[in-house]
Amino acid sequence: MNAVLTPEKVRDGSKAGVAIAARAPAGIALVLLGTGVVGGAFLKLLNTPVAAALRLVGVANSRRQQTAVEALADRGLREQLKRQGDARDDVKLLNALDASDAAVKVIVDATASAELAARHAEWLARGYHVVTANKSLGGGELSGWRTLQEALAKGAHYGDAATVGAGLPVLSTLRRLRACGDGLLTLEGVFSGSLSYLFNQYDGSRPFSALLEEARQQGYTEPDPRSDLSGEDVARKLLILARNAGFALGTDEVEVESLVPESLRGLDTQAFLARADELDAPLAARHAEAATRGNVLRYLARLNQRGHARVGLVEVSPTHPAARLYGTDNQFALTTTRYHTQPLVIQGPGAGPEVTAQALLGDVLALG
Ligand SMILES: NC(=O)C1=CN([C@@H]2O[C@H](COP(=O)(O)OP(=O)(O)OC[C@H]3O[C@@H](n4cnc5c(N)ncnc54)[C@H](OP(=O)(O)O)[C@@H]3O)[C@@H](O)[C@H]2O)C=CC1
Numbered sequence: 249m250n251a252v253l254t255p256e257k258v259r260d261g262s263k264a265g266v267a268i269a270a271r272a273p274a275g276i277a278l279v280l281l282g283t284g285v286v287g288g289a290f291l292k293l294l295n296t297p298v299a300a301a302l303r304l305v306g307v308a309n310s311r312r313q314q315t316a317v318e319a320l321a322d323r324g325l326r327e328q329l330k331r332q333g334d335a336r337d338d339v340k341l342l343n344a345l346d347a348s349d350a351a352v353k354v355i356v357d358a359t360a361s362a363e364l365a366a367r368h369a370e371w372l373a374r375g376y377h378v379v380t381a382n383k384s385l386g387g388g389e390l391s392g393w394r395t396l397q398e399a400l401a402k403g404a405h406y407g408d409a410a411t412v413g414a415g416l417p418v419l420s421t422l423r424r425l426r427a428c429g430d431g432l433l434t435l436e437g438v439f440s441g442s443l444s445y446l447f448n449q450y451d452g453s454r455p456f457s458a459l460l461e462e463a464r465q466q467g468y469t470e471p472d473p474r475s476d477l478s479g480e481d482v483a484r485k486l487l488i489l490a491r492n493a494g495f496a497l498g499t500d501e502v503e504v505e506s507l508v509p510e511s512l513r514g515l516d517t518q519a520f521l522a523r524a525d526e527l528d529a530p531l532a533a534r535h536a537e538a539a540t541r542g543n544v545l546r547y548l549a550r551l552n553q554r555g556h557a558r559v560g561l562v563e564v565s566p567t568h569p570a571a572r573l574y575g576t577d578n579q580f581a582l583t584t585t586r587y588h589t590q591p592l593v594i595q596g597p598g599a600g601p602e603v604t605a606q607a608l609l610g611d612v613l614a615l616g
């Protein structure tokens with residue numbers, strides 16, 4: 249993420265929402281669910297020339313929504329929505345999409361809501377396209393994944409580039425290899441931008457919780473950072489990749505190591521954040537232990553050839569590829585039937601508002 253677009257600036261809405269709706273003609277009409285870190289950055293992109301053929305006809309946060317043309321064109325749309333707008337009502341929001349004369353109608357999900365993700369397949373079946381940063385369907389229960397596949401088999405489009413690597417070309421590569429008859433053998437790497445940011449920097453000199461707060465401020469973490477620290481978000485990405493490679497894994501088939509102590513698990517998000525310093529001592533001990541052997545800690549995801557999947561904290565030597573990452577770098581090493589001597593490696597920033605919003609925009613534009 250660059251220095252200009254902090255979540256605070258995204259959250260204050262001053263940078264987003266400039267005359268988005270008032271342009272014509274629109275080839276693609278869309279509604280946006282979620283105006284947080286990613287949704288706010290997406291609104292900014294809608295104001296750039298590449299989005300000229302897109303028409304925003306509705307936008308919603310968790311409490312309010314807006315479908316009025318003048319309001320959607322307001323410079324401070326995102327901020328305005330915090331104070332005013334209609335009560336949340338998906339039916340009314342989708343009516344706005346139906347009322348549009350655009351040939352292509354898209355629902356963009358920039359939330360982390362499992363309830364909304366559970367509706368993706370239904371929306372696809374009704375003829376809308378769905379573009380999502382929300383991993384809860386693709387990386388959730390296998391039954392949901394199967395329902396999604398049924399909807400896709402009928403020709404609907406599901407833009408999910410943002411769900412893995414914040415838009416790094418991982419899913420597209422995997423699908424392309426598969427379409428060419430190449431099979432995934434193993435998959436390994438760092439699939440979390442926030443955990444990468446944390447462990448790339450953590451050397452024991454600053455409390456882990458201070459780094460976590462930095463990651464949160466930069467917009468790298470999930471709305472509740474325990475989704476990252478628990479390994480849940482990494483497990484979702486591993487499931488999305490594995491399923492796209494043909495491994496129909498259930499959520500209970502991924503071994504997940506959580507970094508969240510038992511005492512911090514049952515709290516609401518604010519209470520957890522207030523006690524985040526309780527993460528410090530256990531991680532300092534893990535770090536010191538690894539350091540005695542000259543090693544470092546990295547949170548890795550692995551899928552082996554037998555379909556065994558694990559995500560967790562691993563001690564690696566400083567020469568390990570995952571030990572040489574920077575910032576929010578993700579790393580995906582794909583060993584396949586044709587890339588078997590050396591893996592195909594995809595690496596780059598794997599979290600942050602701008603790259604993630606760009607992944608959403610790319611998926612929307614691909615529908616045109
Ligand atoms: N941050 C990143 O780097 C990346 C994030 N993602 C994914 O993007 C998604 C959003 O993340 P992020 O922007 O960081 O999260 P935020 O918490 O910043 O934003 C979430 C937004 O979703 C809104 N929301 C929640 N429930 C609903 C609902 N039922 N209807 C409409 N809006 C709702 C929230 O509303 P309110 O404002 O009222 O709280 C908020 O505006 C997550 O699924 C995340 O995994 C994916 C790749 C990278």
Ligand SMILES: N[C@@H](CC=O)C(=O)O
Nearest residue numbers: 440441442468469470
């Ligand atoms: N919280 C996630 C954001 C992208 O999915 C991460 O840290 O990778």
